[in-house]
Amino acid sequence: MTDLNAMTIADARNNLRAGEITSEELTEACLTAIDGAGALGAFVHHTPEIAREQAKAADARLQAGDAPSMCGIPLGIKDLFCTKGVPSQAASGILKGFKPEYESTVSQNLFDAGAVMLGKLNMDEFAMGSSNETSVYGNAVNPWRRGNDEMALTPGGSSGGSASAVSADLCLGATGTDTGGSIRQPAAFTGITGIKPTYGRCSRWGIVAFASSLDQAGPMTKSVRDAAIMLEAMCSHDPKDSTSADIPVPDFEAMLTGDIRGKKIGIPKEYHMDGMPEEIETHWTQGKDMLADAGAEIVDISLPHTKYALPAYYVIAPAEASSNLARYDGVRYGHRAKLAQGDGITEMYEKTRAEGFGAEVQRRVMIGTYVLSAGFYDAYYNRARKVRALIKKDFEDVFDAGIDAILTPATPSAAFELGRKSDDPVEMYLNDVFTVTVNLAGLPGIAVPTGLNRNGLPLGLQLIGRPWEEGDLLNTAYALEAAAGFVAKPGKWW
Template sequence: MSDLNKLGLAEARDALRKGDVTSVELTESCLKAIDDADALNAFVHKTPEIALERAKAADERIKGGDAPSMCGLPIGIKDLFCTKGVPSQAASKILDGFKPEYESTVSQQLADAGAVMLGKLNMDEFAMGSSNETSIYGNAVSPWRRGNDDAQLTPGGSSGGSASAVAADLCLAATGTDTGGSIRQPAAFVGITGIKPTYGRCSRWGIVAFASSLDQAGPMTKNVRDAAIMLETMCGHDVKDSTSAELAVPNFEAMLTGDIKGKKIGIPKEYRMDGMPAEIEKLWSEGAEMLKAAGAEIVDISLPHTKYALPAYYVIAPAEASSNLARYDGVRYGRRAQLAQGDGITEMYEKTRAEGFGHEVQRRVMVGTYVLSAGFYDAYYNRARRVRTLIKKDFEDVFAAGVDAILTPATPSAAFGLGEMTEADPVQMYLNDVFTVTVNLAGLPGISVPAGLDKQGLPLGLQLIGRPWEEGDLLNTAYALENAAGFVAKPGKWW
């Protein structure tokens, strides 16, 4: 078999079980693809020795006949996940040289299942960004191009390296994290599948924290079946994470029947934004028609507090970030600034944080500290928390009325060029999260499925939002949408 790196998880798993291919061969194919793709800047810490060692162990395990689904499958790990003995920097200068002595729960579960780690993937610094332009490693680059244009495009953010690597077939799948859309938006930009599970479904232990009440890990894969396979391995209760849910993890793959007859799919009127490109509007309508043709009932719904979601998110997330990032002080780990004669501890904190954090992280820490400060706490932070409760109730009311899933666009546009969104107006960049942040604020599962191309030949995604803890049902609806959309486009190789 040639081009083994182009396989998905399910295809590769089945080939491994039949003995058509070995994990070592799969891994070597991916390692070669990674070495040939430095122009994408997706992998920032390559771990070929670890990969080949795990691949050999996986081959032995498969021969023994007791291998789980993920065994022997080569994947990439976002740089936000702590990996023992391997640099885990959250794409920040302040964690330069940090090699943890422990493994995050999610990456440990994948390793225990026999998955092969190829290396660490690029991302926005501390997961703060929507374009992967805030990374200390430099920009991750999308494998897609607009028509015959050579302009470099964003793979989305913050999980931009994961998106780029999966779309360019450098790995079979990758881990991502989603605080306000950081799995779903990049997945939509590069034409892959990305699911954010219900808050508490995956352990956050050992994942560098951005906003603790919003962060959630999930898989980024080539299709819905692969997402179901990988998500099952990533989920599960963890005593080390107090927000982790003590719930059984179903066999998500077994729930993929494609039968959605009688399911009620809600179309929220508040997601019809002013200035939404006609192509996104058209794709959304087509997606609803596809689900209707598959037997679902399409109903109009209202989520009245949607318009407050973005401002509420950009109060809550920076507030939690400023609290979480207070620990980076140059004392215990990570980078410490060079101090001048006579500098005390205050100067050390100031210089270390000024040098170590990039502009976007500094901006959010300052906003977060401001909204938590005396005199502003009630006006901003507490008010945002109350709005969050109302947004959550909107969804609860819709689900209580019998809606099974909600269909929306995943992004307000196709991928934009690197450098096109200016530093001068960060709000323009924040608007990219307009369709995704509500899902994090309400703690719900959401999935992005590639559904078409725009007139410049770039992927567009649709988002499905599900009931809490019903990822299996959500994946099945996504599977029906994927089958109907028939998206098979791949980027032309230029790198």
């Protein structure tokens, strides 16, 4: 048998149920892989004792015949999810020392299904970033390299640690969150699958908030089938989250037939961006051909307000962030600055936030405060909300016209060097150009690895689906995955 940690969730589940391996063996294989992968910076809080205890309990469930699909599967949990008694810092200095007394609904759902937590994963601070360079823990590193070039590449962000860990076989799957592309972009950069479900499908309770109307949790896995298995376990209606949808969660895996004959796949003309690299354009064309060969009908469509999506997103998301991050004040939990004689509460707030928040978080909080201020609320925030409504209507019109899914590039490039864009926030924000529309409209979107660029780095394509139809979207992605036949893995250098 191959290295156990290199298994997919589906294969591991089948072997666990057949009694050919145990969860304890699988967990030890992952813990050994993690111990040897410090250079990737993926795991930032290690929980081997919890993992071994959960694996032992999972094996007992498996022997008793009470085994959901995720039972005994070792996972990494993004540091944005609150995990009881385990540091949950959102990769920020301001939450240093914070150990929640409660479990996020998503991680609790996974543990109830028998999943094993190996530890917490690196990310951009408060999920603000596209390269995992804003983390208080330091950079996460992409396990892929350009040929023999030793230059460290970004795994994407904000779920960079999750992407790196899954791609390098440190775990079988990982949780991610997606506010403007933070599951799909890192998945594309590291050659794995990542799905952002419909807004409201996964509970946000116990996930540290960035932008409440945009944030959504989802799985990052080695295959579309694994994404279907893990997503089902993560989803539930949650009375503790007022935006959680009371809609039954289907058996997503059972919907993976691979048959997409007669499905209409839309190709939005607005996604042909000026200056887009030729290899991204070529790759997109190949994706269209793959779906057409599988029996789908390719239809040119228009999403006319796409060009306004990025500016609207970078008004709405910072505005919500400035409101959500106001709670970090040095009073209740996390970091508190040392105060000088005569300092009052205002000085405590100022010093604590100046010390605790990194530069990117400070930048977005200031932008958000500015666009919500009295003189600019209508000019920026209200206008952005109107643009958001128009973007949502663009998608509704297309789906009402009979389109089943939309195919686009996942990213405007392959993974880039760490440090290359960190001095230019605007260039960094452009990484989200293909993904933010999906969050603004609350739709499900999935990134699937479909090829390599000329330097041997993974490229992914994005499929956007109808609201609440993740099963149908996963099936289309399953057909694309089968047609692409992507099996490449990074060469081990760490």
